[in-house]
Amino acid sequence: MSQVTVTEAKATLSAVLERARSGETITITDRSIPIAHLVPASAIPDTKAELLRLERRGLVRLPTTALSPEDLLTLLSSTVELPGGTSLTAAVLEERESGR
Secondary structure (H helix, E strand, O other), X not given: OEEEEHHHHHHOHHHHHHHHHOXXXXXXXXXXXXXXXXXXXXXXXXXXXXXXXXXXXXXOOOOOOOOOHHHHXXXXXXXXXXXXXXXXXXXXXXXXXXXX
């Protein structure tokens, strides 16, 4: 893994990108502090394939239809009730306050 400064990366961006394309991982630094890692796109896992693998193992269930923005808003604003009638929000807040 090699390093380049922000200034070097800006000045030689095409060359830095070509190095990443060829498989090199590059750390970009600012005043000797690492601020980013530029990795080849091929090194990033295929999320869709991973989700399908998890679905086959029975660990996740993938959606069969897309959520509309309205449905998503409804889902995010709904209250989740736990057994015993306690809301999930109340349970999380109680746990935080008790230091657990």
